Amino acid sequence: MADIKREIERKYESDDSGLPDLTHVPGVASVLDKGVAHLDATYHDTADERLAASAVTLRRRTGGSDAGWHLKLPVAPGVRDEIHAPLSDTVPDRLAALVRSRVRDGALRPVVRLRSDREIRHLVDADGRLLAEVGVDAVHAERLTGSGGTVQWTEIEVELADDGDPAFLDKVDKRLRKAGVRPSKSPSKLARALAETAPPTKAHPRGPRVPRKPVTAGDHVLAYVREQRDALVELDPAVRQDMPDSVHRMRVATRRLRSTLGTFRALLDREITDPIGADLKWLAGELGLDRDQEVLAERLTTALNDLPATLVSGPIADRLTTWSEARHSSAHGRLTKILDSRRYLALLDTLDALSADPPLREKAGADPGKPLAKAVRKDFDELTRLVTHALGLPPGQDRDIALHEARKKSKRTRYAAEAATPALGKPAKNLVKSMKSLQSLLGDHQDSVMARQTLRELAAVAHAAGESAFTHGLLHGREERRAELAEAALPGTWTSIRKNTAL
Helix, strand or coil, X not given: CCEEEEEEEEEEECCCCCCCCCCCCCCCCEEEEEEEEEEEEEEEECCCCHHHHCCCEXXXXXXXXXXXXXXXXXXXXXXXXXXXXXXXXXXXXXXHHHCHHHHCCCCCEEEEEEEEEEEEEEEECCCCCEEEEEEEEEEEEEECCCCCCEEEEEEEEEEECCCCCCHHHHHHHHHHHHCCCCECCCCCHHHHHHHHHCCCCCCCCCCCCCCCCCCCHHHHHHHHHHHHHXXXXXXHHHHHCCCCCHHHHXXXXXHHHHHHHHHCCCCECHHHHHHHHHHHHHHHHHHHHHHXXXXXXXHHHHHHHCCXXXXXXXXXXXXXXXHHHHHHHHHHHHHHHHHXXXXXXXXXXXXXXXXXXXXXCHHHHCCCHHHHHHHHHHHHHHHHHHHHHHHCCCCCHHHHHHHHHHHHHHHHHHHXXXXXXXXXXXXXXXXXXXXXXXXXXXXXXXXXXXXXXXXXXXXHHHHHCCCCCHHHHHHHHHHHHHHHHHHHHHHHHHHHHHHHCCC
């Protein structure tokens, strides 16, 4: 099992003067000399450097206190999640899986070797607690591909201690700048090595093409498509690691992509985008198996915890936990296989191709105002029809189904307005806000429907085991009431939304 650590660090240029005196940094009581570490790291990437293009690094390193494999995934400037695996001759399967959304069918191979002599200093407070580790690295980099090439430099690296306050790095930064030290121009050693050893004619590493500022209607739609494509790729490792909320966020990105291709079909060639939409629907469905169970488990657990102890009978809490864990384990295992499937990886390739060479129709070249507003309004009109239909039905299963359809359309309308907001401004922004409110109301109703179904199933199991089903029935009644309140609030909410929609 790999270990995960949040790495927060800053890098600085250095010269022969070495490390400035840091004893006067506020909070630092001592600067401890920890000697010199000799580090030897080999970085792996594809032939077209896909990982480097995404600011992802994968290396095998010996020397120092953490020899082994390290995968670093960007979180924010100066912040990365470092995933460690034991030393081995080949890339560990777990780490290879975590870069699969970027590598896909590409082969990982050694691209750069970095050998560093690191002078280590620990900045500690008056209690001897580590605040940050500072390293002065004398680096020798060698490109292992093409015609090769070497380069040498010295840099200063300041890494915050585990659970440290990031504001402390600002204090160190102030002291270093005062001493004439400047931040590094490269985000990482690998980036600098690749840049300074690259042949003059070498093409840029593969990566999402940086588009021009959106001008036409098609530009705005494609900007939104690229944003969601990037989200899919970046969330893939988090989903594989079962990180909180990652499945939900990936599912939302998938739905946004599918909705965008459907809403703005007048601007895109449907012969190309409709099959992509079908694959996105499939992926969203697979992601939903895990996400829906997660939402249900959280809802039922919260409802149970809110009950007085006198109203809880039988081992309902244990049964709920067992049901939740078993369903989650099964769903997550299946989802991991989906992310390794040929269909999913081919979908990512197709989305790259769509972004690079979009199948735009003639209308896509127009000014964005009218085409985008027309498409959003069409979704809103369809939502109006669905809500009106649902409100006209008596309470019961047919109304539950109709409200669920309205909920799905409210999401599509919201995503369409999100894509159009940079072009349409405040009216689209206000519609996004309204759709969030409606989506929340209808979502609570649908969650109540699903919770009641699950409670009936769990009650049947409890009854068959000779256990009391009283608490199941009590929770079921409370969920019915929540659904009634949501339905009662819908007419007023919908009237307000229609009144304030100005597209």
